[in-house]
Amino acid sequence: MKIKLALLDGDGNYLSRLASALTGRYPDKLELYSFTDAAAALAALESSRIDVFIADSAFDIDAGRLPGGCGFAYFVGSADIASYKDSPAVCKYQKVDSIYKAALAIFSETVSEAIGIRADSDPDVRALVFASPAGGVGTSSAAAACARSFASAGKRTLYLNLEQFGGAEPFFAGDGQADFGDVIFALKSGKASLSLKLESCVRRDPSGVFFFKSPKTALDMAELGAEDMKRLLRELKLSGAYDSIVADADFSLSERSVELFRRSSELVLVSDGSELANAKLARAFRAMELLDRGSGAALLPRAAIFYNKFSNKTGRMAEENVRTIGGAPRYERAETEQVVRQLVGLGLFQKI
Secondary structure (H helix, E strand, O other): OOEEEEEEOOOHHHHHHHHHHHHHHOOOOEEEEEEOOHHHHHHHHHHOOOOEEEEEOOOOOOHHHOOOOOEEEEEEOOOOOOEEOOEEEEEOOOOHHHHHHHHHHHHHOOOOOOOOOOOOOOOOOEEEEEEOOOOOOOHHHHHHHHHHHHHHOOOOEEEEEOOOOOOOOOOOOOOOOOOHHHHHHHHHHOOOOHHHHHHHHOEEOOOOOEEOOOOOOHHHHHHOOHHHHHHHHHHHHHOOOOOEEEEEOOOOOOHHHHHHHHOOOEEEEEEOOOHHHHHHHHHHHHHHHHHHHHHOOOOHHHEEEEEEEEOOOOOOOOOOOOEEEEEEEOOOOOOHHHHHHHHHHOOOHHHO
8 A cells, every 4th residue: 555645845956866765665655746835735635535745834734624534744854853743753864774664653653553463374484582580691692693693694684672771772773753662652552553653663774673662651651461562563564564572571470461462483592691580580480380380481492592791700590401502702892783793703693
């Protein structure tokens, strides 16, 4: 389905360049209409059944009189402006990909979508979850390195940070205005098309890894329930946008976490091999074993151990009969980026 996008701007040269860039970049996703005259643009909205209308802030548009089902925003000159005249604002001086995603986000608010899980068969998308019952063992660095490793091998990879207080920002950067809080709102409210919201919010790092910027407040993450997790993962898989999903999550046996673990291809538990970490790991395995017996969650068959920050002098491998992916040493005095690069260079994640 193509989105019918109408643009209104008094600068004909800018409009021509933008229209050319958008149609060249998204020929299968956009049907573009461009205007320098407000009366002509408004007349076309209903006759052409425009989905999204973006007008320069120099024009005074009565958004309340636009046809039903037509999303609207103003073009503004700064990315710091979120709204203008009580309507959403889109910075006109940004990359064409960002303008497309802004239009997609507006469109997602105007189309309806069934709230339930779609009945399509589960697509063959690999989903790995990195978690650890032991803190401070570099779980997030390992997950980020795995995502980069997959992307470097040509796999379309999404890094999905689901930690309460974590985020993708220490590892990845990319253009965009939306964050994961917008995805959570779409999940909870049902007021927007989730599939379109996911596409409009995702960003891409120069390494090729896709990611969502963390919500503005960590409290937003607490809103995600088990059903939300199920729907989120289902929609990400059905989108066809990714070959692999690498989730970075807190280790918990809450209903939400168990739902995440159950829907993973592999559950990678990270440990540094210390006595304390191995003791916590052992307790986690016992708890998962009980869950598997009581509910058929099948967590243990998915489990594997990755040893990070491992010391040959003080570290010990866990006694549990669980597959080991490999290990990495502690990189002393190394910055986050350096650690991730070193982990990628080991080549261990290509063997998962």
